[in-house]
Amino acid sequence: MTAEDVIMKPGTARQYHTGSWRSRRPEVDKDKCINCLFCWMFCPDNSILVEGGEMKGIRYTHCKGCGICARQCPKDAITMVEEGEQ
Amino acid sequence: MKRLAMNGDQAVALSWKQIDPDVVSSYPITPQTIIVETYAEYVANGEVDTEYICSESEHSSMSMCIGASAAGARAATATASAGLAYMWEMLYIAASMRLPVVMTVANRALSGPINIHCDHSDAMGARDSGWIQIYAENVQEAYDNSIMSFRIAENMGVRLPVMNCLDGFIVTHAIESMEPLEDDVVRKFVGDFKAIHPLLDVRAPHSFGPFDMPDYYYEHKYNQQMAMMNALDVIRQVSDDYAKISGRKYDLLECYRCEDADYVAIALGSTAGTMKQVVDDLRAEGHKVGSVKLRLFRPFPFQDVAKVLDGRKGVAVLDRALSFGAAGPLFADVRSAMFDNGSRSPAVNYIYGLGGRDVGVEDLKRVFLDLENGTAETVNYLGVKL
Numbered sequence: 001m002t003a004e005d006v007i008m009k010p011g012t013a014r015q016y017h018t019g020s021w022r023s024r025r026p027e028v029d030k031d032k033c034i035n036c037l038f039c040w041m042f043c044p045d046n047s048i049l050v051e052g053g054e055m056k057g058i059r060y061t062h063c064k065g066c067g068i069c070a071r072q073c074p075k076d077a078i079t080m081v082e083e084g085e086q
Numbered sequence: 087m088k089r090l091a092m093n094g095d096q097a098v099a100l101s102w103k104q105i106d107p108d109v110v111s112s113y114p115i116t117p118q119t120i121i122v123e124t125y126a127e128y129v130a131n132g133e134v135d136t137e138y139i140c141s142e143s144e145h146s147s148m149s150m151c152i153g154a155s156a157a158g159a160r161a162a163t164a165t166a167s168a169g170l171a172y173m174w175e176m177l178y179i180a181a182s183m184r185l186p187v188v189m190t191v192a193n194r195a196l197s198g199p200i201n202i203h204c205d206h207s208d209a210m211g212a213r214d215s216g217w218i219q220i221y222a223e224n225v226q227e228a229y230d231n232s233i234m235s236f237r238i239a240e241n242m243g244v245r246l247p248v249m250n251c252l253d254g255f256i257v258t259h260a261i262e263s264m265e266p267l268e269d270d271v272v273r274k275f276v277g278d279f280k281a282i283h284p285l286l287d288v289r290a291p292h293s294f295g296p297f298d299m300p301d302y303y304y305e306h307k308y309n310q311q312m313a314m315m316n317a318l319d320v321i322r323q324v325s326d327d328y329a330k331i332s333g334r335k336y337d338l339l340e341c342y343r344c345e346d347a348d349y350v351a352i353a354l355g356s357t358a359g360t361m362k363q364v365v366d367d368l369r370a371e372g373h374k375v376g377s378v379k380l381r382l383f384r385p386f387p388f389q390d391v392a393k394v395l396d397g398r399k400g401v402a403v404l405d406r407a408l409s410f411g412a413a414g415p416l417f418a419d420v421r422s423a424m425f426d427n428g429s430r431s432p433a434v435n436y437i438y439g440l441g442g443r444d445v446g447v448e449d450l451k452r453v454f455l456d457l458e459n460g461t462a463e464t465v466n467y468l469g470v471k472l
Contacts, residue, residue: 003309004184004245005302006283007293 014062018045022065024080026058032077039069039078089265094222094257095120097229097264098164098190098250102136103128104272105236107188108159108279111139111150115169116202117254118192122164144169148176148187155185156294158284160236162187166254167194170208174215180247181216182310183295184282186239187247189217190232193355193406194254195441203442204254206354209383210407210415216310218248218317219383221354225262228252230334231381233267236276237324243316245282251383253356255442271331314385321382338387340379341394343369347376349457350395350431352420353404354380357438357445364450375454383416391423398431400457404468406439413437413465438468445469 002008035055040048047063049056058069070078092100099121102110110129112122129138137154141147144165151161165173170191180187191209195201209219218238222228228250235248252258267275283292298306321338329335342362344350351361358379368375378394380387395401403421405414412418417435424430436453439445449469456462 002283003306003313004282004294005182005296005298005306007296008283008290010291010293012293 017061018064019059019061022060022063023083024065024067025060025083026063026065026067026069026078027081028055028057029077029079032075034075036074038072038074042068042072044068087266087268089263091261091263092225093120093259093261094225094228094252095192095259096124097225097266098232098252099124099128100266101229101232101272102162103134104267104269105160105233105276106134106273107136107162109137109139109151109154109161111141111147111154111161111163113141113144113147113165113169115144115166117194117258118164118166118169118190120258121190121192144172145176148173148180148189151187151189152176152180152183152185155180155187156183156285158279158281158286160186160240160279162189164190164192166192167196167202167208170212171196174212177212177215177217177247179295182306184245184310184313185247186236186245188232188235188239188250189247190228190250190252192254192258193251201441202254204256204406205440205442206251206406207408207440209249209251210409212249213384213415216246216314217384218244218246218314218321220248220250220381221383222250222252222257223356223359223379225257225260226264226334227336228257229264229266230328230332230336233272233276234321234324234328234336237327238317238321240279241317241320241324242280244313244320246310246313246317251355256356267332275328275331317385318387336381338380338382338390339394340381342377342379344376344378344394346374348374348399349402349454350376350378350398350400351402351404351450351453351457352378352380352391352395352416354383354416355406357404357406357450360445360447361450364447364454367447368451368454373454373458380416386419386423388419388423391420392427395420395424395431395433396427397429400460401431401433402436402453402457402462403433404436404438404453408437408440417465434462435465436462436468437465443469
């Protein structure tokens with residue numbers, strides 16, 4: 001911390017696990033997923049894991065559970081589940 | 087340097103020309119407009135190297151100063167009244183990011199009813215934004231304070247934005263004889279701008295203005311408060327240094343014939359000048375009166391104010407602004423400052439000059455006579471038509 005509230009290193013947001021804020025979590029049904037990556041484009045928290053052009057899941061350490069991915073998914077492959085429920 | 091005839095706005099623009107800030111953002115508003123117009127001429131004539139930005143609003147104008155200052159530039163702007171109100175959000179951000187932006191405020195009443203003339207309600211509304219506030223009595227002080235503002239803001243123990251306040255029309259538009267300094271003297275006095283963590287240093291990337299949670303926000307606010315308190319001594323030091331180059335000695339406040347005065351009035355800005363005349367007139371008639379001009383409103387020099395007002399039979403605090411439902415903002419601080427004094431001089435408040443209502447020698451004479459006769463209320467509305 002500096003007196004001016006300047007963060008002296010880049011990329012420190014990674015250390016801050018906003019996933020703890022979440023009350024609902026997105027769950028992916030990969031059988032329905034067509035890898036259109038709409039979820040990746042719309043996610044405001046960079047929490048969609050992508051490898052080799054394929055959607056590979058959710059980065060739960062940082063996903064706040066906003067549900068935008070579930071809303072945007074054209075195949076309804078993502079559902080929001082209450083935390084604490086299966 | 088030879089004396090010049092100019093108004094307060096031109097004097098501020100001249101001081102900027104001599105300092106040649108890296109960035110000036112501008113949005114016109116009466117009675118400040120002459121400053122940015124005059125400066126635009128300097129830019130057009132190639133007399134300065136400043137990046138001059140015409141903004142689409144005062145909110146943007148302050149944002150540009152914030153961005154420029156964070157990037158490592160010396161930045162200045164000017165505004166008044168509704169323009170200052172429109173900067174509201176950004177005023178706090180400039181202060182909390184500890185950016186030494188310098189802004190001249192040509193004090194003007196806030197709407198409504200809409201009014202372009204002088205009172206202090208604009209700057210008083212920004213009282214708690216974290217800006218240092220200095221008030222000028224006349225054109226010479228507007229110029230001198232403008233130059234000192236940069237040194238104060240940029241001091242490493244302060245690093246806070248400074249508001250250089252001058253009374254709308256009374257100081258901004260009245261032409262007075264004033265004596266500027268030589269360009270090189272001003273430039274040397276102000277010195278080079280020293281950036282802290284400049285945003286444009288791409289080899290050391292860092293984030294300005296990030297989200298601050300409850301675990302650190304309070305500490306940042308505390309740091310701001312400490313910087314403000316540091317500013318008291320820094321302003322004294324800068325004023326002393328300025329006296330060496332100008333011969334004009336300023337303190338946080340100026341006492342006029344106070345030594346043996348039983349009754350003292352205190353005010354900000356141009357009215358403090360009128361008060362000197364009133365004090366002279368009343369002294370000639372045998373009244374033991376004196377006056378105090380407060381130059382600095384934030385940080386508030388509590389100890390200095392308490393000291394000069396101690397042991398008086400009566401103190402009148404003149405406010406050119408009103409906190410509706412309470413009294414004048416200056417009164418609140420002055421009376422608070424005196425609370426720890428042994429004598430606690432009886433103090434009354436005069437609200438005066440709202441929306442540019444003229445306040446002359448006769449009006450102020452009445453203030454002193456009310457004090458002497460004990461006929462003043464706790465809060466008085468000088469010259470209001472009922």
